[in-house]
Amino acid sequence: MVVALAVAPWADAARAAPEAVLVPVRLPITGTRDTQVTAAILRQLDGLRRAAPERGVLVLEFTGGGDGDPAASDFGRALELARFLTDARLTGVKTVAFLPQGVSGHAVLPVLACEEIVMPADAVLGPAHVPGATIDAPVRVAYGEIAARRRTLPPAVAVSLVDPATRVARVATDAGEQFVAPGEVDDLRRRGVVLDVEELQPSPLALPGRRARELGFVRLLASSVRDVTAGLGLPDGSLTANPALDGGWRPTQVVLSGAITGDAVGRIRTRLERAIAEGCNLLCLRIDSAGGAPEQALVLATWLASLDPADVRTVAYVPREARGDAALVALACDELVMHPTATIGGDGAAAIVGRQAESVAAAWRAG
Numbered sequence: 501m502v503v504a505l506a507v508a509p510w511a512d513a514a515r516a517a518p519e520a521v522l523v524p525v526r527l528p529i530t531g532t533r534d535t536q537v538t539a540a541i542l543r544q545l546d547g548l549r550r551a552a553p554e555r556g557v558l559v560l561e562f563t564g565g566g567d568g569d570p571a572a573s574d575f576g577r578a579l580e581l582a583r584f585l586t587d588a589r590l591t592g593v594k595t596v597a598f599l600p601q602g603v604s605g606h607a608v609l610p611v612l613a614c615e616e617i618v619m620p621a622d623a624v625l626g627p628a629h630v631p632g633a634t635i636d637a638p639v640r641v642a643y644g645e646i647a648a649r650r651r652t653l654p655p656a657v658a659v660s661l662v663d664p665a666t667r668v669a670r671v672a673t674d675a676g677e678q679f680v681a682p683g684e685v686d687d688l689r690r691r692g693v694v695l696d697v698e699e700l701q702p703s704p705l706a707l708p709g710r711r712a713r714e715l716g717f718v719r720l721l722a723s724s725v726r727d728v729t730a731g732l733g734l735p736d737g738s739l740t741a742n743p744a745l746d747g748g749w750r751p752t753q754v755v756l757s758g759a760i761t762g763d764a765v766g767r768i769r770t771r772l773e774r775a776i777a778e779g780c781n782l783l784c785l786r787i788d789s790a791g792g793a794p795e796q797a798l799v800l801a802t803w804l805a806s807l808d809p810a811d812v813r814t815v816a817y818v819p820r821e822a823r824g825d826a827a828l829v830a831l832a833c834d835e836l837v838m839h840p841t842a843t844i845g846g847d848g849a850a851a852i853v854g855r856q857a858e859s860v861a862a863a864w865r866a867g
Contacts, residue, residue, distance in 0.1 A: 520557040520732075521548060522725065522739040524810075525581075527562060527570035527607050534581040541584075548593050555594045557732060559739055560585075560614060561725070562603050571605035571630070578606040579642050585613035586649040596719070598728050599623055604706070605630055612646045612658055616719035618728050619709040625717075627704035628662035635663045653717050654679040660705040667703060670715065672696040677716075725810075741810030743781040751782040759792035759849055760826060765800045776812055783807075783814045785833060791824030791848035798825070801832035809834050824848015 521544045525537050541558065548556025564570040585595055597603075597614035602623035611617060611625065619625065628643070629635065640659050647658035656679050660668040669682045674693040679700075688694055712718040720731040729739045743749075752775040754768055772783055785804075791797060804814055816822070816833040820842055827845040830836055838844065 519548075519554065520559065520729075520734045520738040522559045522561055522741050524565075524741060525560050525562045525607075525610070526565045527573060527603070528568050528605065529573035529578045529581060529607055529610070530568065531577070534577045534584075537581060538584050542589075545589070545593070555592055557594045557596060557734060558590070559596045559598050559618075559728060559732075560610070561598045561600065561741070562607060562611065563600060569605075570601075570603075570607070573605045573607040575606045575609075575639065575642075578609040579646075582609040582613035582642075582646045585610055586646065596728075596732065598722070598725070599625065599709075600723065602709075604628065606662075608661055609643065609646055612643070612653055613650055615650060615652060617652060617712070617717060618720045618722050618731065619712070619718060620723040621708070621710040621713070621721045623709050624706050625709070625712055626661040626706040629664055629704040635665070639663075640666070656680055657700070657705065657717070660700065660703070662704060664704045668700050668705070670696075670698045670700060743809075743811055743813060749782045750780045751784060752780045753784040753786055755786045755788075756826070756829065757786075757788045760789055760797050760800075760829075761793055762796050765793075765796045769800060769803060776807075781812050783812060784817055785814065785829070786817045786819065787822045787826055787830050788818070788820050789822060789826040791826040792850050794825040794828075794850060796825075797828045801828040804829065804832040818842045818844055824850055 523537065523540050523544070526533065537560075544558070548558060550556075594616070595614040596616045596618060597611040599611065599617065599619040600623065602619065602625060603611055604624070604626055606628055608626055608628035617625070640663055643658045643662050644655040647653050647655040656666075656668045660666045667682050668679055669685055671678045671680060671685055671688055672695040673688060674695065678688065680688065682699055685694065685697055707715070707717065709718055709721055713721055720728070722728045722731050725739050725741070729736060754771045754775070756764065756768055758764070768785075772785075775783060807814060813835070814833040815835045815837060816830040818830055818836070818838045820839065822830040822842075822844045823846050825848060827848075830844055836844075
């Protein structure tokens with residue numbers, strides 16, 4: 501019988517009741533990307549709703565990494581995702597678009613469909629216009645419709661992101677601030693006091709994060725998931741990315757048995773790197789070793805710890821032992837699973853003493 505001593509919350513969605521979920525949106529949105537994202541969100545809805553009476557928080561992280569130019573999203577696919585994000589099924593869930601590198605092209609549509617936008621000060625939202633593309637009435641209507649559903653951006657501003665012929669002015673009046681077509685300014689003057697008029701530039705519109713924040717379109721300026729977590733007032737670590745949400749788990753297993761040597765570490769790292777290159781995102785390292793070479797174990801442990809858990813998750817399984825320096829390798833993985841009678845740590849095949857112990861400890865702390 502095998503007992504998991506440490507099981508990640510992402511390993512059992514039925515047991516998890518997350519207050520916040522991070523879902524990656526790989527750009528461009530083409531092919532079945534919209535349906536993949538939709539399916540990933542639907543799998544998380546029950547957990548988000550269990551956060552009641554507080555609203556669960558769904559953060560969509562728009563990044564490159566898909567096939568092709570991130571700005572080349574398909575209009576129809578992007579519109580389908582935007583409509584889903586404004587669907588009644590997401591009632592009770594707060595949607596947040598996080599744009600670490602900004603977004604352009606029709607991927608702007610699902611961003612407009614979120615309740616809040618978070619981005620770095622120097623990242624840019626827009627333009628949604630694709631050079632050379634004809635902007636017809638259905639495209640303009642779609643941008644205005646999605647913006648009107650959420651009001652994250654005024655509809656006039658949303659249309660100006662995609663249509664170079666659409667101009668929009670920021671008008672300060674005695675009744676508040678409005679965003680309208682320049683031709684509507686005279687009408688506002690007849691109906692009240694106009695304090696200031698500013699036509700937004702360029703055309704089609706593109707808004708750096710700092711400027712969008714000044715205009716009230718961006719909720720928070722943040723450059724990392726950690727900053728987003730803090731800025732939204734969420735518990736630390738609650739927005740840990742789950743690579744399984746981006747197309748499912750693609751696992752592989754590599755065995756580390758016997759003495760740890762330079763050759764063994766080299767072979768294992770080569771196999772793991774090849775698996776990652778082939779698209780694996782869940783690496784299971786089966787360890788049955790008493791160690792043997794602390795410096796080499798530290799090399800492997802440091803490499804494992806350097807892997808981004810948003811892209812690849814690592815799990816160490818110890819059926820019998822991971823003694824001595826082999827424990828460093830096991831503890832460097834994201835998760836540790838052990839047989840009930842297995843042993844981790846303690847005396848191993850190689851003693852770690854004196855300066856060597858100090859060097860290993862210093863390197864471990866630094867990593």
